[in-house]
Each structure stands twice: as C-alpha cells, then as structure tokens.
Amino acid sequence: MAAYGSFRVRSLLSLHKCSPKITRSSLSDFSWTRMFSSSSSPSQFQAVGFIGLGNMGSRMANNLIKAGYNVVVHDVNHDVMKKFSDKGILTKNSPHEVAEASDAVITMLPSSAHVMDVYTGPKGMLNSGNGLRPWLFIDSSTIDPQTSRKLSSTISNSNLNRERGGCDNPAMLDAPVSGGVLSAETGSLTFMVGGSEEAYRSAKPLFLSMGKNIIYCGGPGNGSSAKICNNLAMAVSMLGVSEAFALGQSLGVAATTLTKIFNSSSARCWSSDTYNPVPGVMDAVPASRNYDGGFATKLMTKDLKLAAESGKEVEAKTPMTYVAEEIFREVCSEGHGTKDFSCVFRHYFCGKDEF
Known part of the structure; x- marks a missing residue:
C-alpha cells in the first residue's frame, strides 16, 4: 500500500482543523461518524470542482449542484460551459484555475491521456509552484490502473496542500462509475472506489449525491481495475x-x-x-x-x-x-x-x- 503513496489522515483532529464550520469548542459535540455519513452537510467542501462535462459528467455535476454543493466547472467545450454559466455556476478556463478555487476536484474524462493532461499538463491541476487548495482529488474516468496508481502516488507524496497550510497531503481516489447516462441523470450510479479508506469515507457524501451504490475496492488503482x-x-x-x-x-x-x-x-x-x-x-x-x-x-x-x-x-x-x-x-x-x-x-x- 505504501508503494502507492496511500493517503494518511494523521488524526481526526487534523480533519477538524480543515473544516471551517467546526470550532475547537464544539469538537466534543461533533460526530465524526456523521461527517462521513450519507447525511453529511456539504460544508466540509466549500467548493467542489468538476472537470469533464460530457454526457456523464454534466449530469453528475448537476446532481452535486442539486445536493447543495458550490460547484466550479471546466470543459474544453465552451458551449457546455456556457450552459452552466447561464445557470449561475462558476466556470474556469483551465483545470489549474478549477483547482485554485476548489477543496475537492472530480474529473470525468475520456482516456488516460486526457486525465494525465488535466492533472500534469501545462495548465494541469498539479502544475503549480505555489501549492494547491484541494485536499481531495477524485477521478471517475475509466482508465488503466497503472495511470491511477501513478497519479495517486504523485498526489499523496506531494506537499502541494501543505504549502498552503492544508491539514495533510492531498489524496486521490480512482472512482469510475457504472450505470450509464440514465443513472447519471437520476443520481443512481454505482461507484467503484480505489484509494485509502480514510479518503473514501471523507468522499462518501459526494458519491452519494451522484450515485446510490458506493463500493470500496481497496487500494489505489483497484477502482479502475x-x-x-x-x-x-x-x-x-x-x-x-x-x-x-x-x-x-x-x-x-x-x-x-x-x-x-x-x-x-x-x-x-x-x-x-x-x-x-x-x-x-x-x-x-x-x-x-x-x-x-x-x-x-x-x-x-x-x-x-x-x-x-x-x-x-x-x-x-x-x-x-x-x-x-x-x-x-x-x-x-x-x-x-x-x-x-x-x-x-x-x-x-x-x-x-x-x-
């Protein structure tokens, strides 16, 4: 597991420090089980980025919006971007700009090459000398497990989040979906999730806003597999x-x-x-x-x-x-x-x- 750079949440207190809605005085009354449950408030993610607004991604993003998340979007198709901006949704011109504005980012892209470009390309989310805001990256694309594991290791071993005062190194989950466009529309997708269990639990409210079956598959790359x-x-x-x-x-x-x-x-x-x-x-x-x-x-x-x-x-x-x-x-x-x-x-x- 260590070879894949698994995300480690150092303590529940470290997550407490990252949640702007929780004060130190209220720590004793806060239920961490509730934070990770399907009924969690979207407040732990002040802004959720979504990159890739195709047939699946646009519907998944819409369900996040319906669930009350502040969504920031990007796609290479300017027409689909306009549809979101016309609804009052914040749009960005590059993956990097989405990352700068988000606590968590979800990607839904056609291939491994597209995923690598969005994460590590010239305008990619990891192409920054000043650190990044997100502490959670979720890739729902269908790609090869090797690429998923490579990105997971790169992200979890980086200091990008810590450079901006984040609570821990960021984590990545590979979480491809099954169910097709109809399930994406109705929010009934099945998510197959690979990565650390800690990151999986923290992301579960996001998944349950877009799907009804969330299956943890094990370490990085296992969701893609x-x-x-x-x-x-x-x-x-x-x-x-x-x-x-x-x-x-x-x-x-x-x-x-x-x-x-x-x-x-x-x-x-x-x-x-x-x-x-x-x-x-x-x-x-x-x-x-x-x-x-x-x-x-x-x-x-x-x-x-x-x-x-x-x-x-x-x-x-x-x-x-x-x-x-x-x-x-x-x-x-x-x-x-x-x-x-x-x-x-x-x-x-x-x-x-x-x-």
Whole structure:
C-alpha cells in the first residue's frame, strides 16, 4: 500500500482543523461518524470542482449542484460551459484555475491521456509552484490502473496542500462509475472506489449525491481495475445476447419472445432485461432511438483494450477480451463508433428491428 503513496489522515483532529464550520469548542459535540455519513452537510467542501462535462459528467455535476454543493466547472467545450454559466455556476478556463478555487476536484474524462493532461499538463491541476487548495482529488474516468496508481502516488507524496497550510497531503481516489447516462441523470450510479479508506469515507457524501451504490475496492488503482472487469463482462454479455437474438430471428423466433424467455430463465442479464439491443423490444434504451446516446462503441473498444493490456501485464488468460475487442473495433471501423455499443446487434450480427 505504501508503494502507492496511500493517503494518511494523521488524526481526526487534523480533519477538524480543515473544516471551517467546526470550532475547537464544539469538537466534543461533533460526530465524526456523521461527517462521513450519507447525511453529511456539504460544508466540509466549500467548493467542489468538476472537470469533464460530457454526457456523464454534466449530469453528475448537476446532481452535486442539486445536493447543495458550490460547484466550479471546466470543459474544453465552451458551449457546455456556457450552459452552466447561464445557470449561475462558476466556470474556469483551465483545470489549474478549477483547482485554485476548489477543496475537492472530480474529473470525468475520456482516456488516460486526457486525465494525465488535466492533472500534469501545462495548465494541469498539479502544475503549480505555489501549492494547491484541494485536499481531495477524485477521478471517475475509466482508465488503466497503472495511470491511477501513478497519479495517486504523485498526489499523496506531494506537499502541494501543505504549502498552503492544508491539514495533510492531498489524496486521490480512482472512482469510475457504472450505470450509464440514465443513472447519471437520476443520481443512481454505482461507484467503484480505489484509494485509502480514510479518503473514501471523507468522499462518501459526494458519491452519494451522484450515485446510490458506493463500493470500496481497496487500494489505489483497484477502482479502475474493477471498472475494467465490469466493462469486459458487460461487453461479452452484450455480444452473447445480440448473437442469440440474431440467431433466433434467423430461425424464426421473434426477439420479443426470446426476451420473455431470457428474462424468466437462466439467460437473464442486464443486456436482456434493462438494455435490450433489439430495436422495438424496449423503450428508453439506445436501441429505441437508432442507438444514439448511451455508451459509445469507441469507448467500449477503448475499455476492452485496457482490459487486454492489463491482462497481458499479469499474464491472465483473456480470450473473450480479445474476441470482444476485435468485434467492437470492426464496428468502429465501419463508421459506427459514436453509436451505443449495443448497435453490435445490428451492425455486426445483422439483427433486424422488431415491429
């Protein structure tokens, strides 16, 4: 754990010194359990930065705002920034400016390269000679565990927060999510969290403002590892269900009929009962709107590549990973990379719409 530079909260008193709402005289009456509970007031974070306002990030940021946090945002897309500024939300021109204005910063970005640029690039949050205000960084991007661990070590071993009189060195959590755009909209995401338990407990109120399932996975990088495994299983499941539906149609069995069978028997899974890939079977899923929105095929391909690379590093057998990556890569090469990954039913297996 020490090799990854785990965050250490030196004492509960040190956290007390960081909380502007708590006085020394009230220390004996203050419940630290309450501070770390889901009912905690947002006051321990005077300002929360959010960087990356895409389909997921914009909805997550909105839920933080609804929960009462003072949110500061940044994105390279000026149009989405304007939407937030029009609502009275403070916007900044760079990640570094967000960090200067925030006690905690959450990032939601497309790839490891984007994450590294936001943290360590020329205008990145860690590119400062005068120290930084945040004492907690949360990355909810889906990236490789090695990058998560590298950043965690860099942040927790730095003196950035202490240089400004902070209570301890800052901490980082890797906390990717599952649930898609709909869960981001409704605040029902699942967070898979890696990092120190102390930092996890302090961040839990933030997570519960955006999600309903918060799962601690262990040390730095374990959240990213869990997300890669989750998406691998999701991809293989979608391929299996899509192949079965397409085969059933060719054999004369309607997808609606197969869906009823799957969902009341051993084939039941998220890809059949919640995210069905056959157009006309289920409302309010990407398949019902020409596979627009949802989780892009190119992102699934990226995640499968991460899984393949991670498996290779630990010498794990991952044949399904390689097959799935090859299939989704082919769908992307045919021009469907921005479509939801369930489009594999139509564009790889040649499945038909249900009428």
